[in-house]
Amino acid sequence: MSRRVLIVIAALALAAALVFAARPHEATADERIDQIAAELRCPVCQGLSVKDSTSETARQMRDLVAQRVREGRTNAEIEAEFRAAYGDWILLSPPVASWSGLVWLVPVAALAAGLVFVTGRLRSTDAPPPAQPSAIDVAALRDRVAREEAAEG
Amino acid sequence: MLARVVRIAVVVALLGLTVTLALAFRRDPHDIKTGTILKAAPTFTLQRLDGSGEVSLADLSGKVVVMNFFASWCLPCTQENPALVRVYERYRGSDVVLLGVNLQESRENGLAYVKRMGMSWATLADDDGRVALSYGVFGPPETFFIGPDGVIAGRHIGPIAEDTLVTAIETLRARAVR
Amino acid sequence: MSAGDLGAAALRAALFLSLWGTGASIYAAWRRDARALASARIAAGVGFGLVVIAALSMMFALATHDFSILYVAENNAKETPLFYSVISLWAALEGSILLWTAILAGATAFIAFRGTLAIPRLATTALAVMFAMLSFFLLLITTPAADPFARLALAPDNGNGPNALLQNHPLMALHPPLLYLGYVLTSVPFAYAIASLILGEGGDRWLVATRRFALISWALLGVGIVAGAWWSYAVLGWGGYWAWDPVENAAIMPWLTSTAYLHSVMVEEKRSLLRTWNLALVVATFALTILGTFLTRSGVVNSVHSFSLSAIGPLLLGYLVAILVLSVGLLLWRSARLRDAEPIGAPLSREAIFLFQNVLFMAATLTVLLGTLYPLVAEAISGAQLSIGGPYFDRVEIPLALALLFLMGVGPQLPWHGASRATLERQFTAPIVAAAAGAFAALVTGTTALAAVLTYALGAFVIATVVQEFARGVRARRTLHGEGGLTAFSNLLRRSGRRYGGYVVHIGIVLVALAVATSQARTVDAEQTLAPGETLVVAGYTVRLDAIRPVSEPQRDSIVADLSVTGNGSSEHLRPALVQYPNSAAAIGSPGIGAGLRDDLYTILAAYDQRTLSWATIRMRVIPGVSWLWLGGAVVGIGALIAALPAPRRRAVRMPIAEVAVSAD
Numbered sequence: 001m002s003r004r005v006l007i008v009i010a011a012l013a014l015a016a017a018l019v020f021a022a023r024p025h026e027a028t029a030d031e032r033i034d035q036i037a038a039e040l041r042c043p044v045c046q047g048l049s050v051k052d053s054t055s056e057t058a059r060q061m062r063d064l065v066a067q068r069v070r071e072g073r074t075n076a077e078i079e080a081e082f083r084a085a086y087g088d089w090i091l092l093s094p095p096v097a098s099w100s101g102l103v104w105l106v107p108v109a110a111l112a113a114g115l116v117f118v119t120g121r122l123r124s125t126d127a128p129p130p131a132q133p134s135a136i137d138v139a140a141l142r143d144r145v146a147r148e149e150a151a152e153g
Numbered sequence: 154m155l156a157r158v159v160r161i162a163v164v165v166a167l168l169g170l171t172v173t174l175a176l177a178f179r180r181d182p183h184d185i186k187t188g189t190i191l192k193a194a195p196t197f198t199l200q201r202l203d204g205s206g207e208v209s210l211a212d213l214s215g216k217v218v219v220m221n222f223f224a225s226w227c228l229p230c231t232q233e234n235p236a237l238v239r240v241y242e243r244y245r246g247s248d249v250v251l252l253g254v255n256l257q258e259s260r261e262n263g264l265a266y267v268k269r270m271g272m273s274w275a276t277l278a279d280d281d282g283r284v285a286l287s288y289g290v291f292g293p294p295e296t297f298f299i300g301p302d303g304v305i306a307g308r309h310i311g312p313i314a315e316d317t318l319v320t321a322i323e324t325l326r327a328r329a330v331r
Numbered sequence: 332m333s334a335g336d337l338g339a340a341a342l343r344a345a346l347f348l349s350l351w352g353t354g355a356s357i358y359a360a361w362r363r364d365a366r367a368l369a370s371a372r373i374a375a376g377v378g379f380g381l382v383v384i385a386a387l388s389m390m391f392a393l394a395t396h397d398f399s400i401l402y403v404a405e406n407n408a409k410e411t412p413l414f415y416s417v418i419s420l421w422a423a424l425e426g427s428i429l430l431w432t433a434i435l436a437g438a439t440a441f442i443a444f445r446g447t448l449a450i451p452r453l454a455t456t457a458l459a460v461m462f463a464m465l466s467f468f469l470l471l472i473t474t475p476a477a478d479p480f481a482r483l484a485l486a487p488d489n490g491n492g493p494n495a496l497l498q499n500h501p502l503m504a505l506h507p508p509l510l511y512l513g514y515v516l517t518s519v520p521f522a523y524a525i526a527s528l529i530l531g532e533g534g535d536r537w538l539v540a541t542r543r544f545a546l547i548s549w550a551l552l553g554v555g556i557v558a559g560a561w562w563s564y565a566v567l568g569w570g571g572y573w574a575w576d577p578v579e580n581a582a583i584m585p586w587l588t589s590t591a592y593l594h595s596v597m598v599e600e601k602r603s604l605l606r607t608w609n610l611a612l613v614v615a616t617f618a619l620t621i622l623g624t625f626l627t628r629s630g631v632v633n634s635v636h637s638f639s640l641s642a643i644g645p646l647l648l649g650y651l652v653a654i655l656v657l658s659v660g661l662l663l664w665r666s667a668r669l670r671d672a673e674p675i676g677a678p679l680s681r682e683a684i685f686l687f688q689n690v691l692f693m694a695a696t697l698t699v700l701l702g703t704l705y706p707l708v709a710e711a712i713s714g715a716q717l718s719i720g721g722p723y724f725d726r727v728e729i730p731l732a733l734a735l736l737f738l739m740g741v742g743p744q745l746p747w748h749g750a751s752r753a754t755l756e757r758q759f760t761a762p763i764v765a766a767a768a769g770a771f772a773a774l775v776t777g778t779t780a781l782a783a784v785l786t787y788a789l790g791a792f793v794i795a796t797v798v799q800e801f802a803r804g805v806r807a808r809r810t811l812h813g814e815g816g817l818t819a820f821s822n823l824l825r826r827s828g829r830r831y832g833g834y835v836v837h838i839g840i841v842l843v844a845l846a847v848a849t850s851q852a853r854t855v856d857a858e859q860t861l862a863p864g865e866t867l868v869v870a871g872y873t874v875r876l877d878a879i880r881p882v883s884e885p886q887r888d889s890i891v892a893d894l895s896v897t898g899n900g901s902s903e904h905l906r907p908a909l910v911q912y913p914n915s916a917a918a919i920g921s922p923g924i925g926a927g928l929r930d931d932l933y934t935i936l937a938a939y940d941q942r943t944l945s946w947a948t949i950r951m952r953v954i955p956g957v958s959w960l961w962l963g964g965a966v967v968g969i970g971a972l973i974a975a976l977p978a979p980r981r982r983a984v985r986m987p988i989a990e991v992a993v994s995a996d
Contacts, residue, residue, distance in 0.1 A: 003760045010760075010767040014788055017770035021784040041718050043291045047576055047947050049721060054920065054937045054950060055856075056257045057292065060282035074580045085195075085289035087188035092720035103705050107698045107727045114690030119673045122683055151539070151600060151829070160663055167659060171652050173704055174625065176711035228916055 022026050029069050036065050036078055047094055188289055190308060194218075194299045195287040199277035202255055202264050208275055210303075217249045217325045218299040219318070222285060224256045225266035227293040233312035234270045241274050242316045248301075248329070249322055254279050256293055299324070301329040335400045339473075339480035342429075345381040345436065346747045347375040347470040352439075353462035360455040368447060368455055375443035375458070378465070379436040386433045389426060390417050390478055392633030393931040399486035402426060402479045408492035408914075410886035421507040422493045424628055424643065425472065425479035430508065431624075432468040434515040439465050442519065450536055456526035457519075457537075464518060467650055476642040492886065495912035495919045500566040506558040510582060511664075513552025514620040517585060519544040521617035521658075524610050528661040531668065535599055538609065543975055545596070545613075549589040550971030556582050557843075557964030568907075568920035570856070570933050572960065575724040580703045581623030584696050588616045591692035594685045594742075598675075601747060602682065606669040607662065619696075621651045626703070677749030684742035688735060695731045699724065706711040733785050736844055739837055740793040743800060758799070765795035778852045786848035790841040797834045804831065824973050832974030839970055844962030849956030856952040858937065862945060870953040872898035872932060879944045886910045889921070892936045892947045896925060907936040907949070930955045 025057035027035065029080035042058045050058045050065075061082075068078045082090045189195070198209040208282075221237060223230040233324070235276050253276035255263035260278050267276050279285055288297060296309045298321045306325055310319060332340075359367035389402070393416045406422045421427040439461040446454035471477045497503050520541040527537040538732035559582065560572040573579060592612040599605050625647040676682040702719045709715050744758040769791025773784040788873070801823065808819035818916040823831045859867040861876040877893040891908040905923030912919065925932035933952040940946045 003756045006760055007756065007763050010764040013767040014763070014770050016782060017767070017788070018781065019207070019777050020774065021770075021781040039722055041720060047574055047718070047720050048569055052571055052574075054569065054935055056938070057282070060262060061286060064283060064286055082286075082441060084188055084192075086288055087289070087716060089716040089718050092718050093722035093726070094529055094717055099711060099715070100705070100719075103701060103719060103723065104727075106701050107694050107731070110694040110697045111690065114693055116686075118683075118686045118690055119678075121671075121686070122678050141735075148601070151542075163659060163663075167655050170704075171648075171655075173708050173711065174651075175650055177707040 010071075032069050032075065033062065033066050036069075036075055037062050039079065039092055040065075040082055041090050043086065043090070046093075163227060189287075189305050192305060193303055194297070194305045195284070197284045197287070199254065201275045201278060202260055202267060204260075208252065208277055210299075213250055214303055215248070215299060215301050215329075217322055217329065219249065219251050219322065220254060220288075220297040220299065221251065221313075222254045222256055222279075222288075222290050222293045222297075223266075224258055224293045225262050226258065229312040230294045233294050233314075234272070235304045236313060236315040236318060237316055238271060238273075240322070243319075244322065249326070251275075256285055256290075257282060265331060282330065286298050298325060300325045304326060333399075334388040334392040334395070334397060334407055335480045335482065336390070338385040339478075341381040341385040341388065342473050342480070345378045345385070346466065346473055348381070349439075349462055349466040349469050351438075352378065352443075353459055353466055356443075356455050356459040356462055360452055360459060364451065368451075369460060371441045371455075371462070372447070375436075375440040375462070379433075379440040382433045382436040382469075384838060385480075386420065386429055389429060390420050393417060393419050394561040396490065397486075398488075398490050400479075401481045401483050404483055404487055404490040406491065407953060408886065410492045410500065411492055412886065414501070415493060415503070418504045419493050419497070421511075422497050422503075425477045425481075427511070428468065428477050428628075428643075429479050431511050431515060432465070432472060434511055435461075435465050435468060436520055437516065438515060439806040441854075442522070446540065450540055453523065453526050453532065454537060454540065456529055460522040460525050460926055461518065464522075471643065471646060474645055492908045492912065492914045495887075495910070498886070498912075499910065499919060499921060500562065502558060502562045502565065506555060506562050509551055509969060510555030513548050513550075513555050514543055514585070514623070516551065517549030517589065517613075517617045517620050520550070520613045520734040524613045525658065525661065526667050528610065528658075531665060534602065538596055538599060542596070545589070545593060546971060548977050549586065549593055550968055550975070552582070552586045552589065553971075554964055554968045556586060557967075559963065561961060564957070565922070565924060568922040568935055569892070569920070570854075570935065570950075570954070572957065575702075575721050577703050578623075578627050580677070580699045580724075581626045584699050585616045585619040585623065587692050587696045587699070588612055588619060591689045592616060595689050598682050598685050602676075604671045604673070604675060604682075606671070607666050610669070611733065612936060614654075614662070615696075618651065618655055618658070619700075621647065621654060625651055639768075668944050676747070679743055679745060679755070680749040681745045681747050684738055684745060688738045688742065691731050691735050691738070695728055695735075698727045698731075702727075702795065729782055732791060733782065735787070736789040736793060736841070739840065740789065740796045742956060743834070743837075744796050758796075761799060762792045762795040766792040778849060780848075780852040783848040783852035786844050790845050793837055793841050797838055800834055801831070815935060825976075826978045828973045828976055828978060832970045832972070832976075835970030835973055836967050837970075839963045839966030839968075842959045844963075844964055846956045846963060847961035850954050853955045854948060854952060858948065858950040860938075860946050865973050866949060869947060869951045870930075871949070872896055872953060874934065874949065874951050876947060879939055879947050881944075882908070890936070890939055890944070892923075892934075892939070894923060894934055894949065896932050896934070896951075899930070901925070901927065901934060905932065905934045907934045909936050909939065926958055928958055931957045 034051055037058075038049050038063035040061060042048045042050050042055060042075040043063070044055050044057045045053045048058075050061045065078055068081070079091065088095070088098070088100065094103055096104055194210060196210045198207055201206050211277045218239075237251065237253075244251070251274040253267070253272055253274060255276060255278050256267075260280075263276070263278060264271075291310060294312050296313050297305055298309075298316070300306045300327075307321060309321075351370045355367045355371035355374060356782040358364060359371055363857065392400050392403050393407050394413060396403065396407055396409050396411075398407075402423065402425050406426070407421045408414055411419070419426065421430045439458065442454060442458050442461055448454075472479060475481065492498070517642070517813040520537075523541045550876075556579075559579065563574065563579075564570075564572040592609060595605055596609055599609050618903075625644065626645055628647060638739075641981065670858045675686060692888060706717055707718055709717055740762060741759075744762075746754065750758075754993055766788040770784050770788040772791070773779070773787035778784065801820070804823045804827070805816060805819040808814050808822060809816070812819075814822060824835075855870045857867060857869045857971045861867060863876050863878055866873050873896070875895045875897075878894055879890065879892050882889045882891050887910050889910040891906050894905045894907070896903045896905055903925035905925050906923040907923035909918040910921050920935055920937075925934075929952040933954055935952075936947060936952040938948040939949050
């Protein structure tokens with residue numbers, strides 16, 4: 001079987017697996033409680049989420065979240081209830097639609113700037129081929145071979 | 154051109170970093186603000202610890218309400234208790250109501266603590282912690298000051314001193330008169 | 332003379348010697364004066380000895396419970412066991428800076444004696460920089476800001492004892508020293524880089540001189556971070572190993588830039604490019620270690636490690652600013668000379684992959700930096716309080732990490748200067764097939780979250796590329812040298828240690844990635860209140876509460892829950908506890924952990940009946956794959972060791988006499 005065919009088949013299989021993993025599915029009540037609890041900060045701990053904390057306060061918060069989920073509230077409504085009492089501090093991840101949402105911009109901007117910078121430094125693929133090396137270059141190359149062997153060995 | 158931009162960006166970033174870190178000294182990492190300040194106090198109806206009835210916030214409208222969250226397992230609560238006792242005696246029978254709210258323990262434990270500390274004011278049981286959560290309580294001891302208009306005027310985290318209590322109460326009473 | 336007096340005197344003498352050394356090495360470099368260099372050497376050696384004496388004096392004072400010293404009174408008690416007394420050297424601010432200074436003094440001495448032999452002027456200038464930094468730290472610990480030997484007018488009967496969290500687990504002996512070694516050793520490449528800039532050298536000699544230091548500091552930092560994760564897991568008792576706590580972030584930032592550096596340095600070695608960038612990376616790594624120290628020690632962020640607010644904050648900030656101003660100033664001044672002579676290479680070349688990898692690492696570092704500092708900024712400017720925690724960092728860093736995993740597999744397979752399509756097909760067939768197999772392995776084991784499946788796929792991809800590289804190397808050695816398979820393999824590691832040790836490191840990173848993906852995707856937990864004899868069932872394991880009993884030791888009282896856990900072919904007895912130390916207001920949770928290659932059984936005693944011990948609330952977490960984290964960390968350390976060890980000398984080749992006679996004609 002030619003390599004190219006093998007690569008294509010493998011790539012398709014991989015894509016299928018990923019599509020399956022990414023399929024949207026309705027979160028169960030328990031999963032929703034966990035999701036919301038993971039986004040809330042435990043007020044009496046050092047930066048732990050309500051989901052991870054074993055404190056009594058966290059347990060009571062989880063109970064409240066569970067009750068609201070049973071009552072049919074949305075994730076946003078439940079988070080809003082806690083925000084009304086504790087302020088934005090209670091959310092472990094800043095809401096996108098606010099001043100603090102600017103932090104989401106940082107990684108994107110850093111990546112974009114970096115990629116632009118790097119691609120600017122790369123040689124374009126249709127550059128002319130490098131010229132034949134001169135005697136001086138050859139001597140320098142020998143030197144470098146010796147250096148590399150020393151470094152790598 | 155690009156090199157110049159990069160240089161300026163680097164210098165600006167460093168300046169920003171330095172200023173940020175220097176400013177950070179002004180901040181006390183233990184001072185946390187809550188979302189409920191200056192908003193209407195969440196209503197509640199709680200049972201008394203000794204089982205002798207209920208207390209509703211709605212019944213207390215027009216009065217100055219001091220809500221103190223406490224627990225027997227909270228060491229600083231024992232420290233602030235004498236101040237609370239003195240303030241209670243001072244304002245007994247007036248338009249100032251002192252409420253104690255017991256958190257995260259059994260009623261028996263709470264009652265035993267109340268008796269031991271000589272807390273004669275109305276002490277209530279917040280069994281599931283919902284009232285504390287609605288007020289944005291971080292942990293006992295925590296004291297909220299509710300004005301006659303039903304709005305939370307302020308909050309104190311940690312053991313509270315007598316003069317802090319009196320100052321806050323008098324400020325709220327003065328507003329009521331006006 | 333007591334231990335405290337000896338230590339204090341030793342530090343002050345060391346400060347004097349360090350200042351002398353700074354001046355002597357500056358003079359020696361400037362005037363190329365051998366005698367000044369000799370005196371600087373002596374200053375370095377004796378200074379190191381003195382700081383070590385000071386550290387040992389503190390350990391002695393702790394072991395003998397000398398409460399006339401403030402530090403001992405605050406961090407030690409009569410009941411503290413000997414082991415924890417001794418390691419309390421780094422339990423709090425002043426002692427940990429003493430440890431830091433000792434390591435720095437050792438590095439300075441090393442450069443004074445070994446470094447200056449190889450490249451005299453460069454190393455001597457670097458030595459001056461090291462002495463200057465050492466002087467700063469010695470100044471810190473001989474002033475009231477952080478003097479570990481400060482005395483108490485009236486010695487108390489008994490001390491406070493170490494912080495409860497710091498005497499609960501023997502790992503406390505390992506995590507801080509490893510981390511500090513990693514931190515402090517980043518100052519060596521930094522010193523050489525600054526020296527190179529000051530002397531205006533355009534060359535790469537500073538790189539070659541510090542290659543091993545950079546690798547060793549990176550490895551120690553990485554292993555120290557993994558040790559910290561293990562400590563968080565085994566001691567803090569919340570069931571996780573990484574919480575994006577500000578101090579954890581402070582440690583990982585220099586590690587990220589250091590990793591980027593280790594790779595882009597190869598581009599400079601091969602093709603003499605990216606000089607300014609590499610210098611900037613070295614400066615950034617070192618500056619981040621100081622920033623990390625500042626964040627940990629100054630009290631401006633609330634964290635697990637928060638030391639109390641002290642005067643040291645502004646001093647460290649000043650030091651950080653001075654370093655940044657000096658380094659950036661030098662870089663900007665010299666940057667014209669260091670410009671690249673040619674473009675980097677084709678998009679599908681190893682150089683390009685290293686560049687992309689660097690971009691990803693920079694994005695990752697910037698995210699962590701701004702995420703940690705943003706709450707400070709926001710509050711200082713507007714008074715608003717907000718949190719940036721796990722969910723934010725996870726959402727950004729996980730995709731970046733996956734992209735890096737991918738590059739980790741691609742990079743080593745691409746040749747320098749560029750690859751043809753035929754090369755690509757040949758190199759990547761097996762890895763892509765492996766990736767598909769990895770994805771299916773994930774689905775089959777029940778790991779269906781997208782990020783986890785991707786991790787498995789990319790992990791298999793990387794492993795396949797590494798196996799391919801080893802196979803190719805073994806084949807080459809067998810053909811060229813006629814070695815047997817096993818000999819060829821071990822020779823690859825010994826003679827080309829840098830490359831193949833690097834591949835071993837990559838395998839370790841894959842293990843860590845798989846551990847994180849599996850544990851995040853498939854952890855299950857349940858909590859229940861049980862009476863003795865009752866059981867709780869989670870993920871095929873049955874947990875029975877056998878008994879709840881109090882345990883009394885000289886330095887602490889605990890309530891222990893005896894649990895029997897059975898299921899899935901294993902049977903364990905675990906003992907989670909709630910431990911009360913006299914100097915702590917709240918009890919510390921101590922988890923009961925049954926470690927396994929497949930799953931870890933993590934049990935927590937959340938609450939118990941305080942009056943009659945008739946019930947206990949037990950939380951049980953089944954965490955698959957977390958053991959691979961520690962394994963992966965060990966593999967990374969081994970790989971770094973292979974890469975750092977010098978190769979055995981080449982045997983001389985003997986020419987047969989007949990050939991020599993022939994060529995003489």
